[in-house]
Amino acid sequence: MSIKRPPAPGDDPKAARREPGRRGARSPLARFLVRRVLTALLLAVGITLVTFVLTNLVPGDPVAANLGQRALGDPAIVAQWRTEHGLDKPLPEQYLLHLRGVVQGDLGTSQQSHRPVLDDLADSVPATLELAGAAILISIVVGVAFGVVAALRRDRFSDHLLRVLSLFGISVPTFWLALTAFYVLFYRLRIAPGSGRIDPGLTPPPHVTGLYTLDAALAGQWDVFSSAVGHLVTPALVLALYTIGLLTRFTRSAVLEVLGQDHVRAGRAKGLPPRVILFRYVLRPALVPVITVAGLAFGSLLSGTVLVEAIFAWPGVGQYAYKSATTLDLPAVMGVGLVVGGVYLVINLIVDVLYGVIDPRVRLS
Amino acid sequence: MTLAISDLKVTLGGREILRGVDLELRAGQVHGLAGESGSGKTMTGLAVLGLLPHGARVSGRITLGERDLLAMTPRQLNAVRGGEVAMVFQDPATSLHPMLTIGRQLTEHMRHHMRLDRRQARARAADLLRQVRIPGAEEALGRYPHQFSGGMRQRIAIAVALACSPKVLIADEPTTALDVTVQAGILRLLRGLCDDLDLAVLLVTHDLGVMSAVADEVSVMRDGVVVETGPRAQVLRDPAHPYTRALLDSLPGETS
Incomplete structure (x- = not known):
């Protein structure tokens, strides 16, 4: 008889030492879930990076989209607006600031509605x-x-x-x-x-x-x-x-x-x-x-x-x-990207978990 | 109890697949059914359980004791299937449900046919696994088919077939998909169960070696009819039909 169950990465040593087949504190399904959730978290960080980079690659100047004709002619106002929205800093720093904000639940302020993007998203x-x-x-x-x-x-x-x-x-x-x-x-x-x-x-x-x-x-x-x-x-x-x-x-x-x-x-x-x-x-x-x-x-x-x-x-x-x-409202666009990416992640996670629930070969191998 | 098949004819898509098969299975005997691929061996086995492919037309009689299986309603036949007549299929890798535990597969039809409760069924399932010599029976109940080797899976499939104490067991090429080294074990198991439980066994195989190892009676099929039937020794040593002789002559390293 062959019991095909190699210890999976992420297993704690105690679980690996446990006799195969015995029901322990962490069932195969639970371990399968932990693995999938960890992968999902990694992917989530990836999503923030991709939305950030893509949004910044978009041709078009948010300054032009948000300031009126007359304000655009005044370099002082343009510079102030850029500083206000953190656009004067180098991109990697902007990304880290963005990431810190995301972790703290701060997705920035929509340049259109002048409300926190998070509040806008909570409505929509x-x-x-x-x-x-x-x-x-x-x-x-x-x-x-x-x-x-x-x-x-x-x-x-x-x-x-x-x-x-x-x-x-x-x-x-x-x-x-x-x-x-x-x-x-x-x-x-x-x-x-x-x-x-x-x-x-x-x-x-x-x-x-x-x-x-x-x-x-x-x-x-x-x-x-x-x-x-x-x-x-x-x-x-x-x-x-x-x-x-x-x-x-x-x-x-x-x-x-x-x-x-x-x-x-x-x-x-x-x-x-x-x-x-x-x-x-x-x-x-x-x-x-x-x-x-x-x-x-x-x-x-x-x-x-x-x-x-x-x-x-x-x-x-x-x-x-x-x-x-x-309107090139970049914080809002990033916020939407993040939400849509997050929804995909959750859906994928649900699909993966359902595989494991339906087919024991998935969670036991 | 005897299972008698008489003048069984099956037509599928306008082609006559069985052209009047006669067979008789007796309790406590292994009846070997030999013949090349396409001769109708498997179809004969499937016809007994009413499992022929969609659109097949059947005539003749298949009597179990006094009852004609071919005259039964689907509901009556369903009560016989898995109950009085059980079947073991060729490849245990595909005939067991890949997503259900061994325990579930052993107990679901027991609970349905024999009206056992969960605990009784589970106890009987563990007994059955011991009977077919699965080590660690209790633990095996919670495992899935893919966690067992081919030979073990076929033993489990046999346990599933035996669960409701059938009187007739149809084994369709039960060793063909297995390693040669485990074939003998499965055949010995089938032979032993036949003797111990007084089963009437129909052993369908194209392998005359398998046949000579366990069968009491041997029938040889060709083109949808049984061309020769008799005790093993007689059919295999002194075949009356030229086709049987040709089959035996085709065996490597053996002379008839």
Whole structure:
């Protein structure tokens, strides 16, 4: 019998000395998690460097973008502005100052709103997270369900129908879909509420998480809750359509592949109920590739929010990023870069952890 | 209990794969089923459990005691599968679920068929692992298939098949994917279990060496029909059918 478990880097010597197979204070899953989190922290530092360098490489002079014509003519004012924003120091020093600020929770002051970037982000990030989170949830639930149905009904009518639907979702541009949905559902049919996160007549719920649906439910303000859900549904569906199509296709092929594997036939030979075969024997192994795609899809979904937020007047990061970029508001741009990078990191971490949870071979090797 | 297959015909995609197979398995006997690839050995085994590929058409009779397995509803057949009739597959690297612990794979169908609770099932699972000679049975229950070697995995697969005390065991090339050095151990195990538990075993193999080591009865298949059946000594030493003779002659270093 071979027990393949070499001590992993980061193991404490005590764990390495422990007999393999014995359950100790730190299970393989816990060690796997620690490893992944440490990698994520390293990557986070990398993200600050990349956002900083890229932002400083952008052609364009923030001074010109922020000072008026007359102020630009006065070298004293320009120099003062540069000193004020730390632009007179050499780049490496600027980066270290920036890094220190990030660690202390200071992302600088937006040159446009004249508020701390962190405060601006605290307002806009939850709005985007609510929208993107709803969209990815809808995509996973609907996409996986569609994919399973298509695989089990292979080459029958429902499979063909779902193929057409998912191709439509993948190929239709998000901005067109957003405009059309807004025009048809709100302007023509009047079944969807208009733009924004809630009806203009309502006050936002007390701030707890920043997600209006959750905050309203927590506060028991059901009129606000239903308005928030109503406003969320259309943009979230618009955003989700692409990922639904993508996940339907991937789930279908993953399920078909697993269906042909030996262990499924062996499971049937054990006389297990069809429900157990489907969920435990087919869906669980099939989810591994699907999770990878879902993680990647979340990225494309975030970039999709810029357009969808603009069309539905959703006050999220996408709108903030657009405004900051066009005015060369560098601290704000860096702040957005940092947040988006951080979201990617978290998503990757979640995907990695899910791998480990689903497939023991990942966490034990 | 005997399992009798009579006039079993299987058509798949317009092609006749089995053209009237007759076989009889008796309790306490290992029945070897030989033949080259594509002769229909594996299909015969799968047909017993109703595991034929999608779109296959079956006719004939497969009787277990008094009941015809081919006439059963899917639900009735599911109760027989893994219960009275169990199967061991060729490659234990793929036939065990890679993401479930050995304990889970040994107990899930026990709990379903025999209605055992978690603790009873676990105790029985450890007994089964000892029966197939897995060292450290209790501990092995918490491990995953990839943590065992090929021979150990096949022993585990056999334990899984034996979990619900089947009366018939279908072993489809159970040693083909294994190292030669561990093949003999698996065959001895199968032979011993057959004797101890009074199992009726169908041993599907293309390897006449395997056959001569453990089988009581031998059937030889070709092109979807059984061309010769009889006691091992008779079929292997004095084959009546020219095809059996050709098979034996093709063995390296042996003369019939």
